[in-house]
Amino acid sequence: MAKPRILIVDDESDLRHLMKTALMKEGFSEIETADSVQDGWEKFESFSPNIAILDIMLPDGEGYDLCKRIREVSHIPILFLSAKSDEMDKILGLAIGGDDYITKPFSPKEVAFRVKAQLRRAGYYETEMPSQSKKITVGPFSMNESETEVTKHGEPLELTAKEIGLMACFMHNPNQILSKETLFERVWGEDFLGADNTLMVHIRRLREKIEEFPSKPAYLTTVKGLGYKFIAK
Structure with missing residues (x-):
C-alpha cells in the first residue's frame, strides 16, 4: 500500500515545520504544506492528499472555506487547527465537514497520533485480519x-x-x-x-x-x- 499523502495548511512557517517533522518521525514521508486558502486548494488539486490539516485563520480567508471546497469533491478526513477554543467554533468546523478539531497550543506529536487515527478510521491502513471483502x-x-x-x-x-x-x-x-x-x-x-x-x-x-x-x-x-x-x- 502506498504511503498516505498529508496536506498541512497553516500560515505559521514554524508550526508547519514542527508538524511536518513530527509526522515524518512517525513514518509519514508524503507531506505537502501551504500557507493560504488558495495555495492549499492548488496543493490539494495537484497533490491529491489522503488527509488534510487546516488552520482556521488564514491570510486570504478561513480554513472553513477550504474545507467546503474540498468537501465538494472529496471525503478525505479533515482536521482543523485553531487558536479558538469556543465550543461554537468547534461545532461549526464539524458541521461543515471536519472530522476532528485541535485547539492551539498543542503537541505536534498529538497531531501525528490523530492523523493516524483518522486514516485508520477512513480505512486507509490494512487491518491485521486477512484481506477480504466482508x-x-x-x-x-x-x-x-x-x-x-x-x-x-x-x-x-x-x-x-x-x-x-x-x-x-x-x-x-x-x-x-x-x-x-x-x-x-x-x-x-x-x-x-x-x-x-x-x-x-x-x-x-x-x-x-x-x-x-x-x-x-x-x-x-x-x-x-x-x-x-x-x-x-
Missing part, C-alpha cells in the same frame, strides 16, 4: 468493511470518515441502544467528557444522508436519556 447488510444498508463504503439500496452514500465510523457501530449492533459515551469512545477514540454537541452534529448530518425524512428518522432513532438505536427494517 459485507454487512442491515435493512437497505450495506457496508463493505475493506473499502469502508456504505450503500443504501445499492447506491453509495457520500459519508465522511466519522459518519462511516458511526454507521459501522450501528450496523454491527442493529436494534440495540448505544449510549453517547460508547459511540464517542469507539468513533473518536476518546473519553466522552460531555462532548454532546459534537456527537449531535454528526448524528444530524448522518440522518440527512440516510433518512428520507431526517426530522422524523425511521432508521437512526433517539432513545431519550439513553442514546441511539439503529432500526433494522
Whole structure:
C-alpha cells in the first residue's frame, strides 16, 4: 500500500515545520504544506492528499472555506487547527465537514497520533485480519468493511470518515441502544467528557444522508436519556 499523502495548511512557517517533522518521525514521508486558502486548494488539486490539516485563520480567508471546497469533491478526513477554543467554533468546523478539531497550543506529536487515527478510521491502513471483502447488510444498508463504503439500496452514500465510523457501530449492533459515551469512545477514540454537541452534529448530518425524512428518522432513532438505536427494517 502506498504511503498516505498529508496536506498541512497553516500560515505559521514554524508550526508547519514542527508538524511536518513530527509526522515524518512517525513514518509519514508524503507531506505537502501551504500557507493560504488558495495555495492549499492548488496543493490539494495537484497533490491529491489522503488527509488534510487546516488552520482556521488564514491570510486570504478561513480554513472553513477550504474545507467546503474540498468537501465538494472529496471525503478525505479533515482536521482543523485553531487558536479558538469556543465550543461554537468547534461545532461549526464539524458541521461543515471536519472530522476532528485541535485547539492551539498543542503537541505536534498529538497531531501525528490523530492523523493516524483518522486514516485508520477512513480505512486507509490494512487491518491485521486477512484481506477480504466482508459485507454487512442491515435493512437497505450495506457496508463493505475493506473499502469502508456504505450503500443504501445499492447506491453509495457520500459519508465522511466519522459518519462511516458511526454507521459501522450501528450496523454491527442493529436494534440495540448505544449510549453517547460508547459511540464517542469507539468513533473518536476518546473519553466522552460531555462532548454532546459534537456527537449531535454528526448524528444530524448522518440522518440527512440516510433518512428520507431526517426530522422524523425511521432508521437512526433517539432513545431519550439513553442514546441511539439503529432500526433494522
